[in-house]
Amino acid sequence: MRRGIRVGVGFALTVACLFLGVVTAGAQSTLKVQAGTATPDQAVQVIQFYPATLTVDVGDIVTWTEGAGERHTVSFGTPPFLLNDPRVTAPAGGKSYDGTGFVSSGLIPPGPGPGYALTFTSTGTFDYQCLIHPGMVGTIVVQPAGAPYPASDTTYTPSSDPRVAVAIQAGTAALRSQTVTTKLNADGTMTYTLNAGLGDGKTFVLMRFGADSLTIHVGDTVTWVNNDPDEVHTVSFLNPGQNVSYILPNGQINPQATAPAGGSVYNGTGFFNSGILNPARAPLPDQRAYSLTFAQAGVFAYECLLHANLGMTGTIQVLAREEGTLPRSGDVGLGAVGLLGLGLVGIGMALRRLPGS
Numbered sequence: 001m002r003r004g005i006r007v008g009v010g011f012a013l014t015v016a017c018l019f020l021g022v023v024t025a026g027a028q029s030t031l032k033v034q035a036g037t038a039t040p041d042q043a044v045q046v047i048q049f050y051p052a053t054l055t056v057d058v059g060d061i062v063t064w065t066e067g068a069g070e071r072h073t074v075s076f077g078t079p080p081f082l083l084n085d086p087r088v089t090a091p092a093g094g095k096s097y098d099g100t101g102f103v104s105s106g107l108i109p110p111g112p113g114p115g116y117a118l119t120f121t122s123t124g125t126f127d128y129q130c131l132i133h134p135g136m137v138g139t140i141v142v143q144p145a146g147a148p149y150p151a152s153d154t155t156y157t158p159s160s161d162p163r164v165a166v167a168i169q170a171g172t173a174a175l176r177s178q179t180v181t182t183k184l185n186a187d188g189t190m191t192y193t194l195n196a197g198l199g200d201g202k203t204f205v206l207m208r209f210g211a212d213s214l215t216i217h218v219g220d221t222v223t224w225v226n227n228d229p230d231e232v233h234t235v236s237f238l239n240p241g242q243n244v245s246y247i248l249p250n251g252q253i254n255p256q257a258t259a260p261a262g263g264s265v266y267n268g269t270g271f272f273n274s275g276i277l278n279p280a281r282a283p284l285p286d287q288r289a290y291s292l293t294f295a296q297a298g299v300f301a302y303e304c305l306l307h308a309n310l311g312m313t314g315t316i317q318v319l320a321r322e323e324g325t326l327p328r329s330g331d332v333g334l335g336a337v338g339l340l341g342l343g344l345v346g347i348g349m350a351l352r353r354l355p356g357s
């Protein structure tokens, strides 16, 4: 009887459902979820599914489509591996899910098409997550076949989800608040520390380094720290013309991208790589920081091998250091240490002008 009613208002439902992105084919409907969204420049990636909870009927198909430049997975059940395992990006399981076992999309193919489709064959409430961003979670509620969908789902559009504006605002504020800290070392050199990743673990991840450009002097050290609990990054200086893809054409993760290379002193040439800077994610080892000392003047570009296509690139300008001078703070922020340094130079010059000294 209930099925008959649905067919009876078929035309109106078809018009409404096409508008809402729901396609009805006999008893089986296809319902859509969008994975993530972002600011137009891709700097703030929102790690949410839209809608967060979707109610379907047994036999329905759910498709997930990427909503922005960052890649995600849709993964039901507990993965039989840790989250630093190359298998996080690989598909697992079949085309349907009955509420048991591990079923995963692998990296959802980018583009507007239905990147991943899964048919639900049992009633129940099933949580899923993105294995790339463990804080990115969603729920599929599966009702008996023929049960009506909740009104909130049939009128839903991702762009009007109030969570989008909240997450974009939080991410944009975090992006603007990024700073570089400076420390004067005992040998007169400086150490600059900046983010290689920042996020709140549940709504956004930033695809920008802590500063787009940083000016230092020969002998200074730069330390990058991944302060995002949900995202991995690299800090990578490439040879001219060199291209190191994080994902190989066969879908596997490139070991050259994930392994540290080059050492700790950069002379302006060669492939220098932090390797994967993991979030602090137990039981994985804490591998958040990467330090490089710059021994050569010049302007050196670097990138995150995972996210350069989203604009996660940076430049270190290394100026020559005059013999016998105190280090300067560089061009970023003129921090307290830098002002102290200038003050000491000023005192030194004043002392030198004292008569008889």
Ligand SMILES: [Cu+2]
Binding pocket: 232, 233, 234, 304, 305, 306, 307, 308, 312
């Ligand atoms: Cu990155």
